[in-house]
Amino acid sequence: MSAVWRVARAAARRRRLQTIVIGVVVGVSTATMVLALGLLTSASAPFDRAHQQQSGAHLVAVFDGPGDGLAETAGRPAVAAAAGPFAQVTVDVAMTSRIGMPLTVAGRADPGGAVDRLTVWQGRWADAPGEIVLNEPPGERGPWSLGERVDVAGGRTFTVVGFAYSVSRSADAWVTPAQMSALNPDSAQMLYRFTAAGTAEEIAAAETAVTAGLPLLGTQSYLTLKQEVAAETAVYIPLLIVFGVLGMAVAVLIVANVISGAVVAGYRHIGVLKALGFTSNQVLAVYLLMVTVPAVVGCVLGAVLGHVTAVPLLADAFAGFGTTEIAIDAWVYALAALGMPAVVVVTALLAALRARGLSAAQAISAGSAPSVGRALAVQRVLSGARLPRSVSLGLGVPFARPARSALTLAAIVLGVMTVTLASGVTTSVTSYRAAVEPPTENRVELLAAPPRGFPGPQRLPEPTLSDAEDEALLRSLPGAAAVAAVARLPVGVVGGDPAEVYFHRGDRDLGPVVLSGHWPAAPDEVAVPSRFLNQRGLSLGDAITVEFDGDRTRLRVVGVVLTNPADEVYASWSALTALAPGTRAHSYLVELRPGSDRQAYVDAAADGDPGLTPIPPDEGGSSQAVVLIGFATLMTLVLAAVSALGVFNTVVLISRERRRDLGMLKSIGMTPRQVTVMMVTSMGVLGVVGGLIGLPLGVAAHALIAPAMMRAAQADVLDIVMDVYHAPLLALLALAGVVIAVLGAYLPARGAGRATIAEVLHTE
């Protein structure tokens, strides 16, 4: 075996460049696969773990009234375990507090029970009136500290005595049942675990069974929460999987090319090995070892790189979830460590079997005898073409070894496909961002009275004019094209996360685009983003119940709007009048006429009412969009570089195999530049074909990936996301193959042009 190892090591050293190429390509592919599989398998793992530990509720159901008769539902057929009824009320945090969202408070005597066993991770459970325990994930720092006071509307004050965590999100805070009675609860919650809760259908069936005949207000399924948690990372997964598969495919192609090239170029070497007494299997082992070693090294480094990249991504995604246990399943690493080298070895085996089957005499003679010309018809046609001879010779080179050219072409196709896909994804993300956040250059937003929870400076000047006077002022100023008044109210949504309602008055065009249905007009109508509906399992036409200032209002979803956050609700001013009469607009949106002086308008507004404070435009994109675009760009560069490495490798092989031809061409007067042109042309033609094949494949991949990403983000698939490939972009992308081919070919082609040729011409 030592002789095999020694020969394989020498062969790998002799092909140092190709050995490095294999290592790099396998490393990149492994890293991408670890990243993709890691995110895929670990995205919901922390939720599952926490849900199991806490015996989390499969369904949180909220019923109207004091909860009479709810305890009996624990005995209904679908129920495996139940907790409750717990009285529930939504209290409004007073304006003087640091946050403005309403708190859903439940009355519980203790954190244990059969369902939703809370983890009290700091302080203790509330056991006296005036004490409150807040729901925060372990380690998360909320707005309050232990011992701090929470002032709620109505003049009540609570002291924070502990922090507990409910993975089921059954409430925002807990007090004792006695305290809850004093808060006059108007509803009660039941927490259920079902005998079958694996699918949304099973949950829906069980929900029907347990809530039948009862005054149900709303429910929250654990599957919805799980999806929400996984959504952050799920957006990346389709893209990562495709990039991982593309990377692996390119790795396979390059390995096949390197090995078959080594076998072809090494016929004489194989013959000599056999003549020395190497068995066929030993020769096979030499060629397998030659690629397996760099593949394994690349694989290990790639797994480390994938781990280093995946863990921060997961940690970031789960930061709001409260888990510190970020781990990728061991099988992902095992699969990468064994799978990638296995793929490489199988590929190498197929190519190396040729070496195994050659007899010594065959191999030696094959290495020296001139071969019968291949693709001769093509060469003859090109000889007569009115092209520079270096170009026509280059065009014929790919036909000399069709199998190798096919492998190189495939690598280019995958490269072009990657570039096309990534460009499409980037354009989709950018188009989506542009649609949900219209250009701000002609827009001015002026704050009149900060709404509750507004994160900006708290000491703002009070407006001197009334709401109507401010709107009239803004409309009258030079440059104003459209004005809308907006009031924001945080509300509780029964059976789900709280939301922010935006009440609009004035010019409708300044509100978000309505994708389906219509803009709300009546007091009981709202429009919501698709993510709001998808996260809550609702549809257009369904009703939601919101709580504000202790009042509960039922609103009907009449439109789906194009905005990104999942917790925004849009309503007309008439709804505000019904919900919170007398509330003034918190801000004004102004669309200026093109060419207007933005600063002059703001100054004029401030002159009219010093209480109108301009809000700086939000220029930054979302972090997810930045990550997606950054990731797609990075993967494009990496995979395009890997494809170019495939071309590089092919030109190196051709230059070595055809060094005698190159020497002869130089001996009859071909200049180094002409040799470079010839070699670059030989790959450029593959680049052109690769571009034409890879482009539609990339477009097709985008047609699959973009909807998958949108669905993963719990958003609807929009035309602006799908319709991204326009003629100029397609024309540019069609050139991607040529760019990859030329970049990959240039250096070895220039090397071939500069190589000394004297010796090769005089020897056989």
Next chain:
Amino acid sequence: MTSDDSAVVELTDVRKEYSDSVALDGLSLTIRAGEAVAVMGPSGSGKSTLLNMVAGLDRPTSGSVVVNGEDLGRLSETGLALYRRRRIGMIFQFFNLLDDLPALDNVALAAQLTGTSPAQARRRALELLDELGIAGRRNVYPARLSGGERQRVAVARALMNRPALLLADEPTGALDSRAGEQVMDLLLDLNQIGQTLLLVTHDEGLATRCASRLVEVVDGRVARESRLERTP
């Protein structure tokens, strides 16, 4: 050595060192127009290095190589390529034909590199193949040609651009005796119509038959020069 107006090749005190050896050690040699010079010597004596210097395939460590009045040491790589294209023709022991091209296109290639149109280059190539007696084999690929035929194709290619100097490196070394004879006759004929010839060979028969002067190189120097009476 003084400059000679009729000199096609002038090597002056040429030295070529490699990392571990000296191939040429102050070699000087002049070849005049119309001469046929055979360079002989033992293996490793520097014959092929001498040929590489004249062909512009390699550069001397010191000394000068002037061909047709052009100092090769002053030429760039591209300049050397243009020099090879226009001034010299080379034939090799192992022919060095492109396997992918038939005989006619192998020959035409040399002219096409100079910008000659494909049709014109093929016409000229066909004329040469006809003169060398293998026009009938013009569409045959090198792998199907005999050794003698391949070398005739190589000679035709070397003559394609009407070179001032024809360089031949062991032109009969890979041929059987009959094919070797044919190639010798061909070279003799070429020299007799005025083609300047520089041959590197081990074959004394070739030297005495084709060359008018014999230069013996030993250890990178000219050891002996002699005029030859060509044997019929």
